[in-house]
Amino acid sequence: MEKLVAGIGTNDLVNDIEKQIEMGLTPVLQRKCYQAWKDRLEAETVKKRATVSTVWLTYSNFARWWLETHIEDWCIDKDWLIAGNKEYHPDKCCWIPQKINTLMNDGGANNGLPKGVSIHQIKYFRARCSVSGVRECKNFKNSHDAHRQWQLWKIEELDNVINEFRFDQRLDQRIIVRLTEVRDSIQSDYDNNIETK
Structure with a gap:
């Protein structure tokens, strides 16, 4: 049984280094992507300020989106595209510069x-x-x-x-x-x- 991340997420790539490499998750990108995913999960379970879509409860789904859309030094945002949105979801999130985020x-x-x-x-x-x-x-x-x-x-x-x-x-x-x-x-x-x- 895999241990849940932040009590809700499943890291289906944790023991599959070949799959990570195939996806393009180098060790550096893996650390950044995993931390971004964990931060989203903790926004729901620890900070209780957002929810996470069921799609992103599985790490590989989040990682694919992250790799396809990632902009270095920008932030994942959930509420500029849709005013008042509280869900981290691939169709509701985008990357924005910190200047816009704050x-x-x-x-x-x-x-x-x-x-x-x-x-x-x-x-x-x-x-x-x-x-x-x-x-x-x-x-x-x-x-x-x-x-x-x-x-x-x-x-x-x-x-x-x-x-x-x-x-x-x-x-x-x-x-x-x-x-x-x-x-x-x-x-x-x-x-x-x-x-x-």
């Missing part, structure tokens, strides 16, 4: 404040956002004004990222469409004085 991670929301806003020195609300690799910060007397500043910075950064990757043929162009939708949504929120959720 694009919307500006804090706020989970701290009870709007996105991109935090408390600074107890008396200020701080807007925070990275724009062109530079961390921007500015203090305001209320969270609403801080959030509006974040919206402006986020629109600028989304424009930068869209322009940078628009013609990158490695990137699934559906990501550019989603980035544009997100950018337009934040612009609409800003124009209508609405908090971006």
Whole structure:
């Protein structure tokens, strides 16, 4: 009986070095691919933030997809192609640069404040956002004004990222469409004085 990986996945290649070589899994690629697979499984069983499709519960299925699609130094993403997707599935995932993967991670929301806003020195609300690799910060007397500043910075950064990757043929162009939708949504929120959720 094979030991399950992360309690749910079967490594059907563990004792089949010939099959690994036939597939193109060199020792270096094998380590990277296996770690990526294990990370997806642990997203379901340990971190409980996603599920894994039954197709990818078998390592060889994941490895084939990984070998066919892998882009060095990029990340496997499950929620840029399909907004709100929580399943790691070959038809729902793609490779994206780290810059896009972390694009919307500006804090706020989970701290009870709007996105991109935090408390600074107890008396200020701080807007925070990275724009062109530079961390921007500015203090305001209320969270609403801080959030509006974040919206402006986020629109600028989304424009930068869209322009940078628009013609990158490695990137699934559906990501550019989603980035544009997100950018337009934040612009609409800003124009209508609405908090971006």
